[in-house]
Amino acid sequence: MADALDYAGLVSARICHDIVNPLGAIGNGLELLMMETRSVGPELALMQDSFRSADAKVRFLRVAFGHHDAAEQMQIREAIAIAHAAFADSRVLLDWAAPEGGGDATVDRARVRAIFLALQCVQTALPFGGECRVAALAGSGDGLAGSGDGRRAWRISGHSDRLRIDAALWDMLGTGRMAAAPNPAQIHFLLLAEHQARWPVGLHLRHGDGSVTLEL
Known part of the structure; x- marks a missing residue:
């Protein structure tokens, strides 16, 4: 079931x-x-x-x-286009470009889902605007490492002079436990925490000094 x-x-x-x-x-x-x-x-x-x-x-x-099904794949170019279109009227400037020569390559849809949820989490921390960047981690094959190989492949970071961190929400990402149910506007935190708990890549989080970073 x-x-x-x-x-x-x-x-x-x-x-x-x-x-x-x-x-x-x-x-x-x-x-x-x-x-x-x-x-x-x-x-x-x-x-x-x-x-x-x-x-x-x-x-x-x-x-x-x-x-999504576990075997589903998605072109990186398509994922980037969808994200940029969604952030077009946002106060947050999104910086996410396809790796050189790798725009037609595919990545696990589960990984893309995690990136999109992470983008929403970072956007929540930047209510007054700022910059958000998505980049492939070194050694991940331009982010093409599969979700099942145990390697983190992407870094999603946000920067703002007026960063707003809700400790309870971000602690949920780090521990997988929540003190209280999030409201509908915060549901992406719960979904990302539960999503990452299902995959061996896990999630690394840090924030402070006007920036927040997630690696997954």
Whole structure:
């Protein structure tokens, strides 16, 4: 029988799947309006921006919260594009580039899921804006090490002069234990802690002096 995390992933995947189709129809309708309109007014521009933002966030959350099979792979280039689109209207500047010549390579979808959840955790610590960087660790084959080989492969770091660390949430990532259930806006901390507990790569965390770093 599927456990609680699998149920959550399946429900999230279903919700995202059912939303993606009507969003696509809205996007197609907006394209037709753009083709028939000589000048784009503020109303149409607002609709287009809202569609792009909603579409980007749903695709990001589908990976971060959705169900995945252990053998699923994902192109690094696709993962980076999804993340950049989701952070496009954020106060946090995302720096994540494909390794030279390795953009078409694939990585475990489980690893991408962990990166996306970690990005959300770092974003939570940067409520006033800042910079977030994703980089492959040295010796990890540009981040292509599989989740099952026991090696950490990625570093996700955030930097801000106004870093806000909720000790209880970040301690949960380090220990896997929580004093109280997080609220919906913090659920990514719990999901990342539970996700990493399932994989031999574990998670390394440190924060202080205006920065926070996770390695997974």
